[in-house]
Amino acid sequence: MQDRRNFLKLTAGAAVGSLAATLPGTVQAKTCGEIHWDENADVIIVGSGFAGLSAALNAKRQNLGSVLVLEKMLVIGGNSAVNGGWLAIPKNPIQLAQGINDDSPEELVKDQIKSGRGMQNDAALRVIANRALDAYHLCINTGVKFREGFNIQVGGHNKARAMRTQHGTGGDITTKLYEAGVKEGIDYRLQHYIEDFIMDGQKIIGVKVRKNYRFPDLTTGSTIFIKANKAVVLANGGFARNMALRAAVDPSLDPTLDCTNALGATGEVTLTAMAHGALPVHMNLIQTGHWGSPDEGGFGWSNALLSIGWHRGVAISVLNGKRFMDERADRKTCSEAIMKNRYADNSPAYPVVFFNHDKYAKDDRVVRALRDKMAWKVDSLDELAAKFNIPAAELKRSVAEFNQHVKNRKDPLFNRKMDTAEVLTGPFVVSRIWPKVHYCMGGLKTDLDARAIDGRSMAPIQNLYAIGEATGGIHGEARLSSTSCLECLTMGIVVAETIKADIQGAV
Numbered sequence: 001m002q003d004r005r006n007f008l009k010l011t012a013g014a015a016v017g018s019l020a021a022t023l024p025g026t027v028q029a030k031t032c033g034e035i036h037w038d039e040n041a042d043v044i045i046v047g048s049g050f051a052g053l054s055a056a057l058n059a060k061r062q063n064l065g066s067v068l069v070l071e072k073m074l075v076i077g078g079n080s081a082v083n084g085g086w087l088a089i090p091k092n093p094i095q096l097a098q099g100i101n102d103d104s105p106e107e108l109v110k111d112q113i114k115s116g117r118g119m120q121n122d123a124a125l126r127v128i129a130n131r132a133l134d135a136y137h138l139c140i141n142t143g144v145k146f147r148e149g150f151n152i153q154v155g156g157h158n159k160a161r162a163m164r165t166q167h168g169t170g171g172d173i174t175t176k177l178y179e180a181g182v183k184e185g186i187d188y189r190l191q192h193y194i195e196d197f198i199m200d201g202q203k204i205i206g207v208k209v210r211k212n213y214r215f216p217d218l219t220t221g222s223t224i225f226i227k228a229n230k231a232v233v234l235a236n237g238g239f240a241r242n243m244a245l246r247a248a249v250d251p252s253l254d255p256t257l258d259c260t261n262a263l264g265a266t267g268e269v270t271l272t273a274m275a276h277g278a279l280p281v282h283m284n285l286i287q288t289g290h291w292g293s294p295d296e297g298g299f300g301w302s303n304a305l306l307s308i309g310w311h312r313g314v315a316i317s318v319l320n321g322k323r324f325m326d327e328r329a330d331r332k333t334c335s336e337a338i339m340k341n342r343y344a345d346n347s348p349a350y351p352v353v354f355f356n357h358d359k360y361a362k363d364d365r366v367v368r369a370l371r372d373k374m375a376w377k378v379d380s381l382d383e384l385a386a387k388f389n390i391p392a393a394e395l396k397r398s399v400a401e402f403n404q405h406v407k408n409r410k411d412p413l414f415n416r417k418m419d420t421a422e423v424l425t426g427p428f429v430v431s432r433i434w435p436k437v438h439y440c441m442g443g444l445k446t447d448l449d450a451r452a453i454d455g456r457s458m459a460p461i462q463n464l465y466a467i468g469e470a471t472g473g474i475h476g477e478a479r480l481s482s483t484s485c486l487e488c489l490t491m492g493i494v495v496a497e498t499i500k501a502d503i504q505g506a507v
């Protein structure tokens, strides 16, 4: 298609050419005049995470024509590839085999409404939850393997409904979706950085791309123009790695916090969409993962280790040796409680989480955590108190009290659900915790069918769609664990159906 020459009269190309150019206010609008299209595709998908890969496969299966996935990085997958592989599916087969028959999409939505704290979009959550089994089957049909018999209750959910991929990483899913897509004729391009959209009035007709781009240097590669015959799907993920944007939208977010995200989560495509009129929502709602460890960088292993800790063990403040939260509450509740633990000079007083060692000594979560020295084995509460400078008497009192609550299966202090809690006898596995910037609840506003909404007309921008973490307003104030993977996979299915319906409607 390289020699195709297609000239068009165009208006309004807005360039967000630099990661430093983080706000639409910095964007310069210019008139493009005539465009030479270097290539064209029926459906262009921006980003190769769960959302983009699912959309690509489903677009192909909906017979929408040629599908081109553009990814700026050297590898596919974005945050999805490095994610923890947790996927919440009500009524999944493992859950049913465990005898849990009282779960449903509506039960999941009930939990999400609670954690959304009134800011969530109930209807959008229902669209996603109702298609959860479709997302699961998409995985199974492409060869994704989940851990046998593994389905647990994670923070803020009222049922055990979180499955986990075989190797505990989203890469188990991205690889299979990608391989299936290659077989089905999808064209994936790496090092293709979306610089701008080409608009014809309120319709997107193509993208300006930096080909052979080498992250993060915007002087690398060369510019090409790719025409979108039918649709452009934005699946460009969140912006947790864009420090300037983070600071601009949420000045209260501690800039010293570590971040779990892949380096490419910088949000420039979202800003470009905004510069072309797309409506952003909830940009200031940025989630911290409360399961971070200060003793490792990025996402690390702490999240996996604490899937034991939150259930079996206890979180204790090093300042006074006391419990300070419901360890099984949602991320926002826990993060806020953890970050109150500070020394007089305001520096973090990292709380500790610990649970019995012997029962889990061979569990890979424990073996790896101890090996990598982001957790430690201690034999007694005295040793624990001495190692982390915790008042020993108070620590012992708190553990004795906790053990009594375990026996009573009731937590009068924080109303934690105690069904999985264990009497703590030692030796213990202990790790330190501190939240990390993790997920953007904000992004582009869409309708329930994934059409991007123009903030000026409040109507869809023609041929422009957005899905996954690039969108906003779905989860409200706090997203529940394991629900982003579900959302991305599901909305990839939905967007393909919507594009098909829009094409048919336009004929």
Ligand SMILES: Cc1cc2nc3c(=O)[nH]c(=O)nc-3n(C[C@H](O)[C@H](O)[C@H](O)COP(=O)(O)OP(=O)(O)OC[C@H]3O[C@@H](n4cnc5c(N)ncnc54)[C@H](O)[C@@H]3O)c2cc1C
Pocket (backbone or CB within 6 Å): 046, 047, 048, 049, 050, 051, 052, 070, 071, 072, 073, 076, 077, 078, 079, 080, 081, 082, 083, 084, 085, 086, 087, 088, 170, 192, 193, 194, 195, 235, 236, 237, 238, 260, 261, 262, 264, 265, 266, 267, 268, 269, 299, 438, 439, 467, 468, 469, 470, 481, 482, 483, 484, 485, 486, 488
């Ligand atoms: C470490 C970690 C662990 C997580 N664990 C879980 C979990 O277990 N379960 C769960 O449900 N959620 C989890 N999450 C959240 C979830 O993984 C993400 O929200 C989800 O992967 C987002 O998928 P996405 O497809 O929207 O975006 P991404 O997977 O981030 O993909 C977006 C892609 O777009 C590309 N892109 C961006 N800008 C451009 C541009 N200008 N041009 C071209 N390409 C561009 C990016 O490079 C990236 O590859 C986790 C997140 C992290 C960071």
